[in-house]
Amino acid sequence: MGTRTAQFLVRELENRFVPAVRNCAGISELKKVHAHVVKLSLSQSNFVITKMLDCCDKFGDVNYATLLFEQIVEPNVFSYNAIIRTLTHNQEHYLAIRVFKRILMREERFSDKVPIFPNEFTFPFVIKSCSVLLWRCLGEEIHGQVWKFGLKSNSVTENALIDMYTKFGDLRNAHKVFEEMTEPDAVSWNGLIFGYARLGQMESARVLFDEMPCRTIVSWTAMITGYCRIGCYGDALDIFRRMQMVGIEPDEVSVIAVLPACAQLGALEVGKWIHMYSGRNGFLQNTGVCNTLVEMYAKCGCIDEAMSLFDQMVEKDVISWSTMIGGLANHGKAHASIELFQKMQKAKVTPNGITFLGVLSACTHAGLWNEGLKYFDVLRVEYHIAPEIEHYGCLVDLLGRSGQLEQALDAISKMPMKPDSRIWNSLLSSCRIHRNLEIAVVAMEHLLEQEPEESGNYVLLANIYAELGKWESVSNVRKLIRSKGIKKTPGCSMIEVENVVQEFVSGDDSKPFSRDVFWTLEVLVLHQTRTNDLMEDVIEDASQF
């Protein structure tokens, strides 16, 4: 039998494994196929191993992939690429780069062997891993390798470089790669747009967006995300509408991107339309779409609608549970929120730090101090979550509101991070409830040190003095505000009324119904005689109109 015939037969044998590996429904099935591969002496076949590595990639089993790869004595560029791809796709970025380095080392150390050069299928993943790790000097080194291996005009590689530099916040080099491209495609433009969006520089993003010749749905979505990131939700909605006007049908990702804007603006009608649209197009199978819809309904005040959508979801992840738990807590339904958390544990979904923020705030709102303190321990001891500053905020809230002000102060001093203004604010308002001037002064000192320009802090201090009947101190604080020339930052909120999103800025009388609003507010205030001090300024403002 000639060599050519033998090669043909081996190839034939290898090909038979392609459908077998492709049809594997999980890693255990792949292991069975692997057993056959070994039995037929094909465990060194780069072709078959590459197919199996792709399968590991699909099911996210990095360990098995590593095992498969490490037993090949002579990997070729296909198997190297497959293992790097698997590692990058499964967030093992450091390992991906280690394997890449092995290709380069091999070239130096085994010059007698068949050389292996990284190619256009290697670099996009290596560059991606490098950008996730934010490893700048390595990124520049790899950029050099791209030149060395003659890939500086491969568009996928160049686009990966653009993406990498924008992730580093290095728009200069991103532009440089872009300008050197012979024909930048949509991905290249989108890379730059997203780079500016990430930095919150939406004017620059907008210039590129208007200028680019080949806008895709990804470009529109990048703009929506960017506007949401800097809080320009109205602009995000505008872009979404314009996208539809030019005839682009929203997909799952763009729906997920625009719904937070609806939630923040209270644009319920748009949100409802997206819900219907998602139903028509089968998007409700997508957990992310449902998660953002639940969030939107909760933020727009439709907690029952949020709950029924949550109940109907085909698959709930940790975000779904956290959103619903937090939504219930924000609606004052503390017991329902805590119950749902217990259901989540029964459903064997592991909560994370954000889940506990919802639970803790529910406990605070319901006055379940001890329950809340218990959960603070549960998150640390049972789930090994390192509390972040927001969790300490909840802890200070729980201790403070239950009147344990010394313990709250003690907890703050034991925080592993520097307490910020929100922490001191929380303590301060607890001092006000429990009329503790001593600790209030401590909190106030820290607060004014951090935010000397924030007028609200002085108002809060004045209110505490007022509640304690120290009228002289009250007028001293007011004088202080005036002498420092501190301006009040106007409060602002938005709500949808008859399909139009209305923005309210405190003290603003330009709306046709401002009079009614202020009048209603006054009625409400009259019912709140105990908090007269706090509302004093509001009434003062209102009476001008």
Add this chain to the structure above:
DNA sequence: CTAGGGTTAG
């Protein structure tokens, strides 16, 4: 035999 971009909870 293989490749790249946009997405959700505080």
